[in-house]
Amino acid sequence: MPQQKLLLLLIDGIGDVAVGKLGEKTPLQVAKTPWLDxxxxxxxxxxMDSVEPGLACGSDTAHMSILGYNPRQFxxxxxxxxxxxAGLDMIPGDIAFKSNFAYMDRESGVVISRRADRHFxxxxxxxxxxxxGVYLPSFPDHTVAVKYATEHRCGVRVRGPGLTDTITGTDPLKDGRLLVNCEPTEPTKEADMTSRLVNELSDVFYNVLHDHSINHDRKKAGKNPANCVLLRGCGSCIDIPSIEKLxxxxxxxxxPTCIIAGLGMTAGMDILQVDGATGDYFTDFTAKGNAAVKALGTEAYDFGFLHIKAVDDAGHDRNVDYKCKFIERIDAMMGGVISQLAEIEKTKDIEFTVIVTSDxxxxxxxxxxxxxxVPFxxxxxxxxxxxxxNHNIITSTGDQVTLYDEISAAQxxxxxxxxxxxxxxxxxxxxTKSV
Known part of the structure; x- marks a missing residue:
């Protein structure tokens, strides 16, 4: 039997609902996707329900579930x-945040915009x-590290004694709401101390950003200053078996999306860097596809996970035209991937399986x-x-579905x-024996 290898293409946020502008069809139904079809x-x-039916999950818990790690457990x-x-190491006892650069009106405490600027x-x-490396006057035994991630996001790590992740963050979750005061989610002295530390950290960050020359220039140009860091999703590093062991x-x-890369690191996956892969609208889809093909064609790997982000950004931006556009660009990328993998199969005793789905x-x-x-x-x-x-030949391994979209997949x-x-x-x- 040929060597079996698997490529999983995960198109972040691809699922949708009927849109009036599209004739009550979803973007996936309207987009031209000959290769996905x-x-x-x-x-x-x-x-597929990434975690469970009825749950509007985040990308992190969805990816954990898809990779075989029960998020309710881990x-x-x-x-x-x-x-x-983003590139910061984590050790037991550290806490960290997925953070946004935001614009806050200091006088009222209202977060005017949770994203100071998407192009950041x-x-x-x-x-x-x-x-x-900012200093926290009330917590001299704790250190702070900050590293840029993508777009308007950064990673923030706090290291020191007595920290816990059983706290809220400071993100109000919607524009036009008050900055949230960090509070414990469990009645412990560690949670109380950590909450006070996070609130002080938020204030220190504001003071540094408020006085930064970049923000002075942005205000002069009529742009929102990035004067606030929303500290979101406090977490600590987890110990899980690697993908190879599991x-x-x-x-x-x-x-390129840091949160997914960090999960992959935690699961012991090799993180491949691809020139031009930015995790946003400007990413080089072809380069990502070619890199996946190259890696799978070697002896080093038998499972590749290719994550694409731009479609999800279009959904968050409520831009239906962009969502259709990027679905079509991803489809074209997959045409190149399938064609290249088919050529490898002709010269090597390898059989490739491809999964396309979303989180x-x-x-x-x-x-x-x-x-x-989401369709799978x-x-x-x-x-x-x-x-x-051969123009839509349906092989004996398939079912009667001929289109890749939410409605067709249900059949x-x-x-x-x-x-x-x-x-x-x-x-x-x-x-299963191939025919």
Whole structure:
């Protein structure tokens, strides 16, 4: 039997609901996706609830579930993932936050905009350098490290005695609300101390940013100053078995988004850096696809995880045109990936399986994650390549679905299932005799 290898393409936030502007269809139904449709036509399809039905989950818990880690058992907040992905190490006892640069009216305490600016790449590293190592007068035994992540985000790590992640953050979650005062979520002295430390940290960050020359210049230019850091998702590092120990896969992850990269590090996956991969609208999809093909074609790996972010950004920005546009660009990338993997199969005793799915829905009408299940497809590369060459031939491994979208997937042979079944489904599919 040929060597079996798996590529999982996860298109962040691809799921949606019917949009009036699109004739009561979803962006995925309207976008032209010939390659994703070929995958659906030559494979097995279904609907997936990343964690459980009815839960509008975050990307971190969704990815944990899909990779086989029960978030209700292991999850300790997203801050550690973001911080590790940004390049800061974590040791037991540290706490960390996934943080936003925001604009706050100091006099009222209202967070005017939770994202000071989406296009922040030129400013973020400089502001993070100004915040890195700030001194907390009331907590001299604790140190603070700050590292730029992506867009308007940064990772913040606090190290020192007696810290706990059983606290709230400072993020009001919506624009136009008061900055939240950090409080304990458990009645312990550690939580009380940590809450006081975080509130002081928030004030110190504001003072540094308020006086920074970048923000003086932004105000003169009529732009929102990035004068506040929203400390979100406090977390500590977790101890989980590696992907190789859990599933037997030698794995890599391509994900410029720091929170996903940090989760991959925690799971012992090799994090591959790709030039031009930015995790936003300007990312180089082709470069990411080519890097995944190159890695899977070596002896080093038999499982590759390729994470694409731009579609989720379009959902959060409520930009239906962008969502359709980036779905189509990802489809074109997959055409190149499938074609290259098919060529490798001709020269090596390897059989590639491809999964395409998402972590959650991000409807453009809502601008946030929602609880709708997402489409799931699993197919063999050789069958997809054959279908593409022979105009929608449906092979005997497939069901009757011929389109990759939320409505069509509901008719698939896999039915509806939860994210913790993804790897078991993949293993059964990979080790079923190919025809």
């Amino acid at each position: 070929q995958l659906a036509a030559s494979g097995l399809n279904g609907l 999850y300790r907040g997203r801050g550690a993932f973001e911080t590790m992905g 790449e030129g400013l973020g590293p400089t502001l993070c350098a100004a915040l890195d 599933h037997g896969f030698k794995s890599f992850l391509i994900a 959650h829905s991000t409807p453009v009408l809502y601008g946030d994650h929602s609880c709708e299940p 497809c699993i197919s063999r590369v050789k069958h997809t390549a054959a279908a593409a060459a 698939g042979g896999l039915g509806r299932f939860c994210g913790d079944q993804v790897i078991p489904i993949a293993k059964r599919f990979m080790h």
